[in-house]
Amino acid sequence: MKKFARECAGKKAIVDFHINENTITETSRPVDYSFFQYKQLKPVGVEQARATRLGEPPERGKQDKKYLTKGIWLNNNKLTNIKNMDTLVASVIESPEKLSWVDFSFNYITHIDQIILKFCNLSIIYFHGNRIKEITEVGKLHKLKKLRNITFHGNPISDMNDYRHIIISFLPTIVHLDNRPVLKSERYQPLHPDSIKPVHPDSIKYMKTINDGDAVSCLKPGEAKNIESAPEETKETPHEDGDVGDRSPTFEKEVKIDGTATPASGNEEVPHRRKGHCRCYFKGKRLR
Numbered sequence: 001m002k003k004f005a006r007e008c009a010g011k012k013a014i015v016d017f018h019i020n021e022n023t024i025t026e027t028s029r030p031v032d033y034s035f036f037q038y039k040q041l042k043p044v045g046v047e048q049a050r051a052t053r054l055g056e057p058p059e060r061g062k063q064d065k066k067y068l069t070k071g072i073w074l075n076n077n078k079l080t081n082i083k084n085m086d087t088l089v090a091s092v093i094e095s096p097e098k099l100s101w102v103d104f105s106f107n108y109i110t111h112i113d114q115i116i117l118k119f120c121n122l123s124i125i126y127f128h129g130n131r132i133k134e135i136t137e138v139g140k141l142h143k144l145k146k147l148r149n150i151t152f153h154g155n156p157i158s159d160m161n162d163y164r165h166i167i168i169s170f171l172p173t174i175v176h177l178d179n180r181p182v183l184k185s186e187r188y189q190p191l192h193p194d195s196i197k198p199v200h201p202d203s204i205k206y207m208k209t210i211n212d213g214d215a216v217s218c219l220k221p222g223e224a225k226n227i228e229s230a231p232e233e234t235k236e237t238p239h240e241d242g243d244v245g246d247r248s249p250t251f252e253k254e255v256k257i258d259g260t261a262t263p264a265s266g267n268e269e270v271p272h273r274r275k276g277h278c279r280c281y282f283k284g285k286r287l288r
Contacts, residue, residue: 028058030071030101031092038077041084043091061094068094071101075126079107085115086219097121097219105129105151112137120218121146128178129154135163139170149176165191 032050046066049057058069072089082104089096099119106129116122123146132138133156141147152158152167158178160166168174168182169191175182 024059024068026070028067028069028071029054030073030103031058031067031069032073033092034073034075034077034103036077038074038079040079041074041082041088043087046092049092064094066094067092070095070098070121071103071124072099073103075103075105075107077107079104079109081109081111082113082116085113086118089119095221097221097223100124100146102126112140114140114216116141117143117216118219120144123147124149126151127155128152131155132157135160135166135170138167141171145173147171147173149179150174151178153178162192165189 032053033044033048034050034053036048036050046057046060049067051057058067060066061068072093085102086096089099093099097119098121100121101124102116102119102122103126105126109127109130110132112127112132116125117140122144125141125144125147128151132152135157138152138157141150150167150171152163157163164177165186167177168186172187
């Protein structure tokens, strides 16, 4: 009888342990990696999390010693993209598949990588204060069905005519855009054909292949341990003032877009959505 009681007590302790960790995760503050001057996303140590803004970091799990949280702040860094987002999140959060809030504001991001689609529970994403200038980048987030709150103000796309209307059309699940409620009149008003004219046809085709084709599969519990480490940091060309410069590319030679050759002339802009490799320059300096 005593042995049975001990076994029951042990099982109850395990159940209580998981219930407590789940409760902490649901109510915990975000983990803060802002203002670290990161230029790319890669695995970081849990000890590096900033504590000054929130008083202290979130609590850590007993198994992997990672943070019990559903949010991460990566604002005010020097990121130009969000590649390897999954490796960073998996290195610091106990249950990365539960991630629901990420802050990428005030970086230098120009493109939204599909890796973000792994986090199917995302409901809040901040992209304000970046350098996204193609409205079709927004369409990549269409498959995040739980997305409710998103920001893009302070990006070049926010200067487009009918900007709010286009974003709401691309992301029908959101209820707040740029911290303002989405009105019923905005949601059901037909999109004017002239609003989409500035968007390059090849960009629309590219976005359609993302939404209609095979999407990145959602991250599941336990998969985080199988995520490979991010590649080594690539060398970046600094701007004249020491900051990361404008990423508007010019092209050294022909670039193939959807199988057709497009010659580059001067500073002629070529849509970012392109197949194959190209050498990009800014003011005569090679960016990548």
